[in-house]
Amino acid sequence: MRKAYGLDRPLITQFFDWVGRAVTGDLGDSYFFKTRVSSLIAERMPVTLTLGLTGLVIALVVSLPLGILAAVRENTTFDRLVQMIALLGQAMPSFWLGLLLMILLGLQLGWLPISGTGSWQHYVMPGIVLAFSAIPALTRLTRAGMIQAIGSDYIRTARAKGLSRASILLKHALRNAAIPVVAIAAVQLGFMLGGSIVIEQVFALHGVGFLAWESIGKNDFPVVQAVVLVLAVIYVVLTMLADLMNAVLDPRLRGP
Amino acid sequence: MSVSVASGPRRGWKSLSTWIGALIVGIAAICAVFAPLLVPHDPFAQDLGKRLLVPFWMAGSDPSHLLGTDQLGRDYLSRLIWGCRISMLIGVTVSIVSGLIGITLGVLGGFMGGRVDDAVLFAITTRLSIPVVLVALAVVGLLGSSMILLVLTLGLLLWDRFAVVARSTTMQVRHLDFVAAAWCAGCSRFRILAGEVLPNIASHLVVVATLEIALAILLEAALSFLGLGVPPPLPSWGLMIAEAKDYMFFSPWVIVIPGVALFVLVLGINLLGDGLRDLFRARTDP
Numbered sequence: 001m002r003k004a005y006g007l008d009r010p011l012i013t014q015f016f017d018w019v020g021r022a023v024t025g026d027l028g029d030s031y032f033f034k035t036r037v038s039s040l041i042a043e044r045m046p047v048t049l050t051l052g053l054t055g056l057v058i059a060l061v062v063s064l065p066l067g068i069l070a071a072v073r074e075n076t077t078f079d080r081l082v083q084m085i086a087l088l089g090q091a092m093p094s095f096w097l098g099l100l101l102m103i104l105l106g107l108q109l110g111w112l113p114i115s116g117t118g119s120w121q122h123y124v125m126p127g128i129v130l131a132f133s134a135i136p137a138l139t140r141l142t143r144a145g146m147i148q149a150i151g152s153d154y155i156r157t158a159r160a161k162g163l164s165r166a167s168i169l170l171k172h173a174l175r176n177a178a179i180p181v182v183a184i185a186a187v188q189l190g191f192m193l194g195g196s197i198v199i200e201q202v203f204a205l206h207g208v209g210f211l212a213w214e215s216i217g218k219n220d221f222p223v224v225q226a227v228v229l230v231l232a233v234i235y236v237v238l239t240m241l242a243d244l245m246n247a248v249l250d251p252r253l254r255g256p
Numbered sequence: 257m258s259v260s261v262a263s264g265p266r267r268g269w270k271s272l273s274t275w276i277g278a279l280i281v282g283i284a285a286i287c288a289v290f291a292p293l294l295v296p297h298d299p300f301a302q303d304l305g306k307r308l309l310v311p312f313w314m315a316g317s318d319p320s321h322l323l324g325t326d327q328l329g330r331d332y333l334s335r336l337i338w339g340c341r342i343s344m345l346i347g348v349t350v351s352i353v354s355g356l357i358g359i360t361l362g363v364l365g366g367f368m369g370g371r372v373d374d375a376v377l378f379a380i381t382t383r384l385s386i387p388v389v390l391v392a393l394a395v396v397g398l399l400g401s402s403m404i405l406l407v408l409t410l411g412l413l414l415w416d417r418f419a420v421v422a423r424s425t426t427m428q429v430r431h432l433d434f435v436a437a438a439w440c441a442g443c444s445r446f447r448i449l450a451g452e453v454l455p456n457i458a459s460h461l462v463v464v465a466t467l468e469i470a471l472a473i474l475l476e477a478a479l480s481f482l483g484l485g486v487p488p489p490l491p492s493w494g495l496m497i498a499e500a501k502d503y504m505f506f507s508p509w510v511i512v513i514p515g516v517a518l519f520v521l522v523l524g525i526n527l528l529g530d531g532l533r534d535l536f537r538a539r540t541d542p
Binding site: 094197 | 385388389391393397494501504508511518522
């Protein structure tokens, strides 16, 4: 047994062996499932990606309007309310929010299924919970970016040209405020995919995070290592994508 | 952005929220330190005859168990107070460990510049690509759950914000006149770092520390909830929620009580941290 998996060799050798093979796309075999780790992850990845994207979309839909409106009405009651919502969201433990939603929406009101993956409705509650972790940062950043943009010279020019208020805000200010938001949104998606392990466990969604959690319990370490590697790679790719998108949105960032 | 904060109402809501945060943190600190004296019952004593008693606001509650009892008949209020001790202990110790690592790296990178700074930046970006919850779970799963292991694991994973802030603030301070004066006076590098740079970036680090404590408390609760954090029967709030999960559909208060405690404590720490940041900012740029 130890020979078959190469566990009799020194840890350093095992590690470099694993890295060497991982580079070529070979993540080894699972001890428990007896199949290729890469196919296991490929099988579970759609659930996690769907969850992550649902969460990101919900987070953007909530935090962009909130951030813009708070910036437009800076220092009003509404602005302070939005900042308070961001603060409350930051303090909310995601697994607890998940359980509360299960009791409220699932059991008492019966609107949404409580756990599992069958239809699109199964992703609504976990998506909301996941979005909650990203909403505070995105809202604050949108607000700060918009405030900075509204106070800048080109907005004064646009106003002097006699453009309408909506056109100024959405075309000129938002476009400039969006640059940091896009970067953070991509990074947040990376964090969400990494953090979805808790939510997948709460809602029994059989994604990559759930796979990792199961595998930790079974000491199935090739799988755990592979999931960590895949999530780290996705994070790096997303960060790079964010930089590229910034260059597309903001010509000033393009090199000579 | 600092303009908008400075022009906002500092008195009124801002200072009120800071005081609320300070009050919450103060109560939690008292609970944490004096937990053995405050608990009305032994938080570990089981009494199966008194399982799942309801808290005081519901009909049929037992006045000797204000917040009711859990599925094994243990007094919920006592477990909640004991859990506060665990949360605060983990939050503070994790931020000490991560602070030592992050501040050392950040100050070195910001002060030395060049290759050292490149190495520090590389370490920060590498650290950011690691999924924290997953790696912490894997380490605890592999080596077994204990408080010390949990603190070390989280401490080794959460130093990035300390490093980022320490690095950028050191960079701002290092070219100021008093540092140059210290160089001229012939102070050693270490003396300048410890005597001139650190005291001047300390206020920023205190703010990071409060936010890190809040983050560590939330992460500990999440890990304990997944069964790979604080080992039972210790009453961590996350573990209390996990153990009560099977009963939540019939008696929702079993998960509501520890959850509210967790939420309020983290909110209080964040309010205090935000308040301190505004206070320090108002003092540095008038």
